[in-house]
Amino acid sequence: xxxxxxxxxxVGKTTIAATLARLMARDGYSVIAVDVDPSLNLATAxxxxxxxxxxxxxxxxxxxxxxxxxxxSFGPLLNLSPRVDDVVERYGVVGPDGVVLLVMGTVRAGGAxxxxxxxxxxxxxxxxxxxxxxxxxxxxxxxxxxxxxxxxAKGVDVMLCVVEPGARAVEAASRIAExxxxxxxxxxxAVANKISREREREFVERGLERAGIPLLATIPFDxxxxxxxxxxxxxxxxxxxxxxxxxxxxxxxxxxxxxxx
Numbered sequence: 001x002x003x004x005x006x007x008x009x010x011v012g013k014t015t016i017a018a019t020l021a022r023l024m025a026r027d028g029y030s031v032i033a034v035d036v037d038p039s040l041n042l043a044t045a046x047x048x049x050x051x052x053x054x055x056x057x058x059x060x061x062x063x064x065x066x067x068x069x070x071x072x073s074f075g076p077l078l079n080l081s082p083r084v085d086d087v088v089e090r091y092g093v094v095g096p097d098g099v100v101l102l103v104m105g106t107v108r109a110g111g112a113x114x115x116x117x118x119x120x121x122x123x124x125x126x127x128x129x130x131x132x133x134x135x136x137x138x139x140x141x142x143x144x145x146x147x148x149x150x151x152x153a154k155g156v157d158v159m160l161c162v163v164e165p166g167a168r169a170v171e172a173a174s175r176i177a178e179x180x181x182x183x184x185x186x187x188x189x190a191v192a193n194k195i196s197r198e199r200e201r202e203f204v205e206r207g208l209e210r211a212g213i214p215l216l217a218t219i220p221f222d223x224x225x226x227x228x229x230x231x232x233x234x235x236x237x238x239x240x241x242x243x244x245x246x247x248x249x250x251x252x253x254x255x256x257x258x259x260x261x
Contacts, residue, residue: 001259002137002155004185007162008172009143012193015225016162017140018045019236019248020255025097027252030135032088033095035103037142043103047096047234056093058103096234154183158259161190161213165200170207177213187259189216191251196221216258217251219244 005017014037021033035042043053092100139156159180161173177188190213192204201218208215220243228238236245 001157003158003160004139004141004156005160005162006141006176008169011162011164011169013162014041014045014140015235016191016248017138018042018234019245020252021099021138022097022236023249023252024136025099028134031099032137033099033101034137034139037140040103042140043101044232045234046099046101047237050232056103059091157186159185159188162193163190163204164194165203170204173213174211177211189214191216192218194221216254217247219247
């Protein structure tokens with residue numbers, strides 16, 4: 001199963017992606033977590049120490065690798081089907097619970113241009129990864145819609161839209177779902193996050209229903225999430241029994257029930 005976690009900025013997608021990855025690993029899945037967000041927060045959210053995270057070389061900074069596989073020109077000169085079969089083994093970093101992390105990278109400097117070759121690299125990697133029954137790839141996507149225009153998550157099994165109680169978040173999920181279907185994403189579903197009142201859950205549910213997006217789980221507003229972030233710790237390590245983690249466990253079970261069988 002290949003899962004892309006998306007949503008507007010600040011909805012909590014990185015925390016959900018990281019916690020989901022580790023819970024699935026604990027349940028016996030071989031999990032590859034891919035940080036496609038230029039903010040580069042997935043390592044911390046997974047519980048990889050700051051010292052170890054600093055040693056990770058993002059694939060976008062391995063210019064020799066990207067140039068040799070993709071090229072640096074645009075248009076017809078950009079190789080959209082580079083060889084990627086050795087990438088996970090050679091460049092993945094093993095984190096807590098055995099989750100293997102790949103980091104795509106970030107914009108290196110102001111005016112440095114887009115990450116088009118790097119996005120082509122991710123797209124090819126997803127297309128060429130052949131997964132067994134107990135293997136999962138979870139992508140923490142960049143906030144917003146731009147990655148959908150690049151087709152980075154093309155062909156994933158599930159686009160998981162994280163939605164907080166607010167009109168802009170629901171609108172973003174609707175647009176993400178629309179674009180995801182255009183790049184051959186098999187299923188689009190949603191998670192309601194930071195829900196503190198029944199009224200908020202109903203608001204999100206109505207908006208998703210209008211957009212035709214099924215709601216898989218509701219995650220309550222939980223101060224442990226913010227406290228873990230301030231402590232620079234993974235939520236699963238900081239507060240393993242908190243309401244948010246319990247809700248993400250429910251999300252994991254629903255994903256497996258619906259899409260793994």
